[in-house]
Amino acid sequence: MTSFSSGGTSSSSDRVPPALKKVLNLDISLTKKFVSGVERAFPVVASPAGRTYMKALEISCHGLPWFALTLISIYLLRSIDSREVEINLLFGLIYDVMLVGFVKALTRRNRPSSNVNDDMFMTRGVDKFSFPSGHASRAVWVALFFTQWAIPEMSIIFRVLLLGWAGAVTVSRVLLRRHHLLDVAAGVGLGFAEFLLSGILWVGPEACKWLGDWIASSEDEYNG
Incomplete structure (x- = not known):
């Protein structure tokens, strides 16, 4: 596959x-027009406070903290129900990193020319490329994972907060000039595909119990 670049001099x-x-x-x-339009309509977006808020969103959806x-x-939550969520969450994060890294390595699209690389949190390897947005894919996948698979009985308040966080992370990737609109759209689509994949490859409670014990290297009995 032919790699592509934009916003740079590759x-x-x-x-x-x-x-x-x-x-x-x-x-x-279109990305430049979108960013300019939002900044004109909401000047706070371009202010130091607005950028600090969006950088906090960036860190909140970074792979390392997750x-x-x-x-x-x-290590800490050892009930069978917790283990099932934890292990499937871990596998989903792994799927996300592998798929995003694979596509970025193939396409190798440069980030927008106005992006400030020194301002980015823990960016290494193929993550220096722009297509697709890994933050967008992870935000969408995490929101759908918890609201649909892990905690389907989640209250409407927390559901709105989680989906709002995912939306804010996604939009902030463009406003921070980390990605173009197409990168983010691809990330959203990939996140939805990962959500479907996690349902197909869902690991059952017994397997999660064994894997949790192996990862935590613990012989303690489950609390529940």
């Missing part, structure tokens, strides 16, 4: 098919 951009280049250029143009909190919960 030599690979010379090998992009003309039709795809038109799509990418249109995406760049992996760390999931592993900590495996």
Whole structure:
């Protein structure tokens, strides 16, 4: 597959098919218009306070905190029901990292030229590329995982808060100039696909019990 780039000076951009280049250029143009329009309508978005808020959203959906909190919960929460959620959450995070990394390695699209790399939280390897947005895919997958699979009886208040967080993370990726609109749209679609995949590959309670014990290296009995 031919890699593509935009918003940068990579030599690979010379090998992009003309039709795809038109799509990418249109995406760049629409992204700039979207960001400019939002910043004109809501000046706080472009302010230091607005950027700080969006960077907090960036960290809240970064893979490292999610992996760390999931592993900590495996050590601390040992009921069978908790184990089932924890292990499937862990596997879903792994699916997400693998799929996003694979697509980014194939496409190798540059991030927007206005992105500030030194301002990004823990970006290494293929994560320096833009397509698709890993934050968007993870936010969508996590929100659907908890509201549909893990805690289907979740109250409407927490459901709205979780879905609102996912939406805010997704939009902030464009407003922070980390991604183009097409990157985020692809991330949302990938997150939904991961949600369907997690339902197909759902690990049952007994297997989760064994895997949780193995990961935590614990012989303690379950509390429930």
